[in-house]
Amino acid sequence: MTTATTPIRVLIGKVGLDGHDRGVKLVARALRDSGVEVIYTGLHQTPEQVVNIAIQEDVNAIGLSIHSGAHTSLFPRVLELLKTHHAEDIAVFGGGIIPSDDVGPLMETGVRALFPPGTSMSRIVEFVKGLPR
Amino acid sequence: MSGSNPLTVPECPTIPSLLKEVRTGNMRAISRAISLLETNGPERKALLEGVEPFSGHAPIIGITGYPGAGKSTVIDQLITAYRSQGKKVGVLAVDISSSLTGGAILGDRIRMQHHSLDERVYIRSMGTRGHRGGLSMATRDAIHVLDAAGYDVVLVETIGMGQEEGEIARIAQTVVDVVAPGLGDDVQAMKAGILEVAHIVVVNKADHAGAHETLQSLREWVPEVLLATATTGEGIPSLVEAITRHQQSLEVEAPISG
Ligand code: B12
Ligand SMILES: Nc1nc2c(ncn2[C@@H]2O[C@H](COP(=O)(O)OP(=O)(O)OP(=O)(O)O)[C@@H](O)[C@H]2O)c(=O)[nH]1
Numbered sequence: 001m002t003t004a005t006t007p008i009r010v011l012i013g014k015v016g017l018d019g020h021d022r023g024v025k026l027v028a029r030a031l032r033d034s035g036v037e038v039i040y041t042g043l044h045q046t047p048e049q050v051v052n053i054a055i056q057e058d059v060n061a062i063g064l065s066i067h068s069g070a071h072t073s074l075f076p077r078v079l080e081l082l083k084t085h086h087a088e089d090i091a092v093f094g095g096g097i098i099p100s101d102d103v104g105p106l107m108e109t110g111v112r113a114l115f116p117p118g119t120s121m122s123r124i125v126e127f128v129k130g131l132p133r
Numbered sequence: 134m135s136g137s138n139p140l141t142v143p144e145c146p147t148i149p150s151l152l153k154e155v156r157t158g159n160m161r162a163i164s165r166a167i168s169l170l171e172t173n174g175p176e177r178k179a180l181l182e183g184v185e186p187f188s189g190h191a192p193i194i195g196i197t198g199y200p201g202a203g204k205s206t207v208i209d210q211l212i213t214a215y216r217s218q219g220k221k222v223g224v225l226a227v228d229i230s231s232s233l234t235g236g237a238i239l240g241d242r243i244r245m246q247h248h249s250l251d252e253r254v255y256i257r258s259m260g261t262r263g264h265r266g267g268l269s270m271a272t273r274d275a276i277h278v279l280d281a282a283g284y285d286v287v288l289v290e291t292i293g294m295g296q297e298e299g300e301i302a303r304i305a306q307t308v309v310d311v312v313a314p315g316l317g318d319d320v321q322a323m324k325a326g327i328l329e330v331a332h333i334v335v336v337n338k339a340d341h342a343g344a345h346e347t348l349q350s351l352r353e354w355v356p357e358v359l360l361a362t363a364t365t366g367e368g369i370p371s372l373v374e375a376i377t378r379h380q381q382s383l384e385v386e387a388p389i390s391g
């Protein structure tokens with residue numbers, strides 16, 4: 001039985017080559033302050049690294065930050081790798097610079113939520129707390 | 134590739150099937166088992182009974198020392214060293230949970246990223262979740278899981294808060310204390326309770342000024358002190374040797390049965 005006091009575990013990090021890390025750090029801190037155990041991976045992760053870390057850390061969700069324009073390949077790759085490892089139960093969400101035209105197609109591949117610049121931290125926290133456990 | 138995939142585990146495994154998968158080294162099963170032990174629910178007893186008979190083989194090396202001294206970077210180098218000996222390496226990295234919210238930022242593994250694609254390295258971050266003593270309540274249980282899963286050596290990073298860190302001495306056979314130059318004078322070194330439990334002290338950041346002075350002043354207090362620069366790997370071979378020597382001295386004292 002999972003007790004109510006068991007914290008949600010979430011991997012937060014940046015995939016791809018860009019170094020825009022202000023947003024992701026804000027998100028990591030906001031989640032920590034709302035009682036989440038945040039596994040922070042830092043910059044420049046590959047989808048393979050992210051998925052391996054997510055499995056080793058047994059996270060409930062993976063939150064990725066992308067400002068490089070490579071979101072259309074990186075998010076689907078992470079989802080695909082999770083599937084290969086039979087770990088589709090791990091929710092994938094994210095933020096950064098994602099043009100609104102790309103949001104629909106990414107959600108269709110299985111991304112649970114994408115948060116654009118200017119999103120309040122409380123919305124992101126609310127989303128994470130609402131994830132199935 | 135699913136049959137041989139080391140990460141694959143069935144959705145909702147029963148405890149016996151989970152234990153079976155743990156024993157084959159399946160990472161997802163190991164992770165699930167550790168999470169169940171962390172929640173301290175009714176499965177804990179059965180899980181521990183399932184792993185304990187297969188545990189007791191791996192040397193447990195505790196890595197302690199003040200925040201920022203370089204514990205995680207030293208572990209990164211130790212992983213590289215043990216991997217080059219062909220060993221499977223397990224790491225448990227404990228960070229402090231907020232006493233207000235229970236949340237935590239677990240960031241030790243950032244320093245160990247080279248190893249995240251290595252199938253023979255397992256790294257797990259743990260929040261203290263209110264437990265005192267430098268570790269989390271489930272750290273000892275998680276060691277049993279990794280040991281039973283076939284990891285040849287388990288490295289445990291404590292939160293690094295000095296006096297509060299007694300627990301690692303009861304869990305690890307070899308305790309390595311990582312200090313950075315500028316620790317202060319002898320008296321401070323003596324007062325820093327953690328040195329009491331350390332078998333080996335590493336003066337890390339030897340590329341910084343004052344490392345030799347710190348080394349000299351510590352020599353008077355602890356049997357085994359060495360210099361290292363964890364960011365470059367300098368001094369790590371000597372640390373590996375010192376750990377092996379300490380492990381061997383334990384075997385002479387109390388031979389491991391079986
Ligand atoms: C600050 C900034 C920089 C700083 C970054 C400093 C740092 N350490 O972060 C510096 C000056 C280094 C920089 C450099 C570059 N930048 Co710049 N940068 C910006 C700028 C102005 C603001 C970004 C920012 O920090 N915003 C504040 C944070 C809080 O917002 P945020 O990151 O968007 O995060 C929010 C959401 O996106 C979301 N979110 C973000 N991550 C995550 C993760 C999760 C899990 C969740 C749930 C939510 C979430 O939540 C946050 C809260 O609302 C943007 C323009 C803009 N208006 O966004 C350009 C921008 C991102 N940069 C851009 C570019 C092109 C570059 C450079 C390539 C420029 C160059 N030619 O050299 C370099 C690349 C450097 C590198 N190595 O990556 C482009 C990207 C274009 C694209 N992808 O289509 C932008 C959009 C500017 C533009 N309009 O062209 N940049
Ligand atoms: N110059 C120098 N920097 C080092 C050395 N070893 C570690 N560092 C740096 O010191 C900082 C802290 O290193 P960590 O390995 O995270 O230290 P830690 O003791 O694990 O820290 P906490 O887990 O936060 O207590 C990082 O920026 C490292 O890159 C070294 O030998 N020389």
Ligand SMILES: [Mg+2]
Nearest residue numbers: 204205241290
């Ligand atoms: Mg550390």
